[in-house]
Amino acid sequence: MFVLSREDMYAIDKFTIEKVGIPGKKLMENAGKGCSEFINDLITPESKIALFCGSGNNGGDGFVIARYLQNWQHSPEIFLMGNPDKMSQETLSNYHKCEELCIPIYKIEEKPNDLSGFDLIVDAIFGVGLKGEIKGWQADVINKINSSCRMVVAIDIASGIDANTGQAEIAVDADFTLTMAAMKYGQLLGKGREKSGEVLVINIAVPDDVFLKFPLKGKLATCDNVVFPYRSKFSHKGNYGRIGIIAGSPGFTGAAILASKAALRAGAGMITLFHPLGLETIFENQLLEVMTYTLPLIMDEKSSLFDADVIEEFIIKLNSMDVLLIGPGIGRSEEMADLIKQITVSWNKPMILDADALNILADNINILDNISDKQVLLTPHIGEFARLCDVKTEDIIKDPLQYLQDFTAKYKCNVLLKSATSIYCDETGFVFDITGNDGLSTGGSGDVLAGIITSFVGQQLSMKDAAVSASYLMGETAEKLAEIRKPASIIPSDIIENIFKY
Numbered sequence: 001m002f003v004l005s006r007e008d009m010y011a012i013d014k015f016t017i018e019k020v021g022i023p024g025k026k027l028m029e030n031a032g033k034g035c036s037e038f039i040n041d042l043i044t045p046e047s048k049i050a051l052f053c054g055s056g057n058n059g060g061d062g063f064v065i066a067r068y069l070q071n072w073q074h075s076p077e078i079f080l081m082g083n084p085d086k087m088s089q090e091t092l093s094n095y096h097k098c099e100e101l102c103i104p105i106y107k108i109e110e111k112p113n114d115l116s117g118f119d120l121i122v123d124a125i126f127g128v129g130l131k132g133e134i135k136g137w138q139a140d141v142i143n144k145i146n147s148s149c150r151m152v153v154a155i156d157i158a159s160g161i162d163a164n165t166g167q168a169e170i171a172v173d174a175d176f177t178l179t180m181a182a183m184k185y186g187q188l189l190g191k192g193r194e195k196s197g198e199v200l201v202i203n204i205a206v207p208d209d210v211f212l213k214f215p216l217k218g219k220l221a222t223c224d225n226v227v228f229p230y231r232s233k234f235s236h237k238g239n240y241g242r243i244g245i246i247a248g249s250p251g252f253t254g255a256a257i258l259a260s261k262a263a264l265r266a267g268a269g270m271i272t273l274f275h276p277l278g279l280e281t282i283f284e285n286q287l288l289e290v291m292t293y294t295l296p297l298i299m300d301e302k303s304s305l306f307d308a309d310v311i312e313e314f315i316i317k318l319n320s321m322d323v324l325l326i327g328p329g330i331g332r333s334e335e336m337a338d339l340i341k342q343i344t345v346s347w348n349k350p351m352i353l354d355a356d357a358l359n360i361l362a363d364n365i366n367i368l369d370n371i372s373d374k375q376v377l378l379t380p381h382i383g384e385f386a387r388l389c390d391v392k393t394e395d396i397i398k399d400p401l402q403y404l405q406d407f408t409a410k411y412k413c414n415v416l417l418k419s420a421t422s423i424y425c426d427e428t429g430f431v432f433d434i435t436g437n438d439g440l441s442t443g444g445s446g447d448v449l450a451g452i453i454t455s456f457v458g459q460q461l462s463m464k465d466a467a468v469s470a471s472y473l474m475g476e477t478a479e480k481l482a483e484i485r486k487p488a489s490i491i492p493s494d495i496i497e498n499i500f501k502y
Contacts, residue, residue: 032064241458
């Protein structure tokens with residue numbers, strides 16, 4: 001399923017009208033009819049509906065909706081937030097049709113002080129073209145809609161949301177958003193995710209092959225397009241990857257255990273956990289199915305140093321692995337930074353860098369030059385990604401897609417940005433994952449995800465498929481668990497034990 005920017009939507013509309021030959025008037029009719037059918041199923045007979053319509057094509061969709069609802073014996077009333085003199089030909093035509101049907105149309109200065117008499121409110125004020133913050137009387141109207149305590153259906157995009165970034169200072173709080181042809185970036189990002197409610201795509205008869213004519217960057221992860229490793233009853237453990245994990249330090253052994261167990265439960269063939277000296281007993285007691293190997297670290301009272309004499313032997317041991325995960329619970333010591341630097345220079349197989357490894361990269365940004373054009377995935381949350389980009393967290397939130405594009409282009413790597421909407425980004429574009437719930441807002445969830453991704457790469461999925469499918473699987477597992485227990489009680493170990501269970 002494609003996800004579009006505003007520019008994508010404009011280009012697809014233009015192509016459909018000019019090249020395919022479907023008039024804009026017909027597209028508007030299809031949009032309004034599809035929305036009105038959904039609304040009609042949502043409400044009781046003879047309902048009273050308030051439609052707030054602007055003068056753009058979004059308002060035109062609203063006028064079409066009003067016509068259909070009137071024909072279906074409902075009582076629509078239109079509150080006009082625009083000037084008919086500025087309407088397109090298609091929008092103006094539908095405005096006049098509403099007048100001919102004697103649908104009540106009020107100028108905005110005649111707006112009702114009380115919306116409690118309506119059964120439902122339709123937001124058709126601004127479309128995807130809106131940029132900037134809504135102010136003045138328009139903001140007052142939106143605040144009135146939001147305080148009405150009535151169900152709200154937004155048309156195409158909830159008014160106030162930036163279609164590209166999801167930024168929204170003041171925006172309609174929609175229960176449902178009926179979006180045309182495909183989801184938009186802004187409905188999945190930032191405040192836009194919160195304000196949009198449930199987003200449903202309305203088919204406006206744009207042919208499927210039209211989407212393929214454009215270099216669309218955004219896709220949504222769904223059950224129909226995620227990919228899981230192939231398994232065969234004629235296989236052996238070597239078929240499912242030799243997984244290396246560098247993780248753990250005193251006080252942070254749990255991160256290493258969670259990552260290792262997640263990789264195991266996700267189907268890895270053989271796992272070796274590389275850890276600092278002195279933690280052997282903990283790991284050997286907790287990880288019965290995982291091999292352990294101590295890092296070449298010499299500890300004394302004054303310092304922690306890597307023994308140069310055994311580094312070469314260690315690198316040889318690493319080279320027997322098919323994929324490497326570095327980061328969960330390793331700390332941020334200078335010695336660990338040196339080890340990561342050496343590994344990134346010599347390692348040419350798939351590698352996932354997570355947690356403390358990302359913090360080490362942020363402190364030693366030149367290490368990123370070693371991973372350019374290699375099979376490397378970084379898995380930061382927003383705070384970690386801000387540190388990697390050397391900007392504030394607020395900057396990333398304002399426009400995550402631009403920062404992701406710039407970062408992956410500069411360092412020629414892959415990034416899975418973890419959040420309520422997780423975003424995978426590489427040079428080809430974005431994949432959005434909106435699965436999951438607040439049960440994943442718990443320390444250790446990232447370690448579990450990193451383990452699953454590493455396991456999938458070891459089982460010969462591409463880095464992109466491994467990252468997207470692991471994120472989707474984890475989110476879906478959390479959603480299924482929420483059916484039998486409150487999300488607040490879900491812990492990372494629950495996710496591990498329920499991978500592929502549902």
